[in-house]
Amino acid sequence: METQKIWNNFSDELYFFILKKVKDKNAANDIFQNTFLKIHKNLSKLKKEEKIKAWIFQIARNEIVNHFNKGSVYLEQLNTNKETPLQKYQDICCFDKFINDLPKIYREVIELVYINGHKQRDVAGILGISLENVKARIRRAKDILKKNFNECCKYEFDKNGNLTGEPNCSICKT
Structure with missing residues (x-):
């Protein structure tokens, strides 16, 4: 399967899945873009085409986790005020x-x-x-x-x- 075909079949559903999880349009757009970059880069690694949907949604879930992990590190560094x-x-x-x-x-x-x-x-x-x-x-x-x-x-x-x-x-x- 080609990236374009994946885009045509799953882009809307994938975007709204991400948006529902992060509840922020800017973050959803970034995660969505990163997800498709990873899909495109790793498409050759997909062994069973019938598992494409599960595979792309797992990539999206991983990107969502990465987003929240980066966010917590960023917030921790930003909080220089030592107020408990x-x-x-x-x-x-x-x-x-x-x-x-x-x-x-x-x-x-x-x-x-x-x-x-x-x-x-x-x-x-x-x-x-x-x-x-x-x-x-x-x-x-x-x-x-x-x-x-x-x-x-x-x-x-x-x-x-x-x-x-x-x-x-x-x-x-x-």
């Missing part, structure tokens, strides 16, 4: 109270990841649980924290999930 994630939220009303009130299994992953700055994979090793379990605990802890901030302090969340607004609770006013 905890310091960022210190001024938010009830923050410490809500963190401390979390059930232990949720509090420890939040503290290790967001306060101590460990990677989720490392936290899984520290706690002796799976990475999926760490992610699930973080998700549940965030749900609890969002509920508490919304109910107690009347904070709202913007489209990116960040807290916005001013505290409006009896606990903060005392």
Whole structure:
């Protein structure tokens, strides 16, 4: 199969697959272009033409992973401000109270990841649980924290999930 034929048959589906994963048009365009470059370069290595779709989508998945890995390295290098994630939220009303009130299994992953700055994979090793379990605990802890901030302090969340607004609770006013 030729690159042009692959383009004709799969380009739209592949582009929207990438866009759905990265949710950024510029990044999707870059990943899409890199994917087709790799497809073109490695087309001779494809042994079974009937597996073409799986092959090109695997290349795209690998490019998406590369994109996110590069992004995290870039962000880490850019962050020269040594402010810990905890310091960022210190001024938010009830923050410490809500963190401390979390059930232990949720509090420890939040503290290790967001306060101590460990990677989720490392936290899984520290706690002796799976990475999926760490992610699930973080998700549940965030749900609890969002509920508490919304109910107690009347904070709202913007489209990116960040807290916005001013505290409006009896606990903060005392």
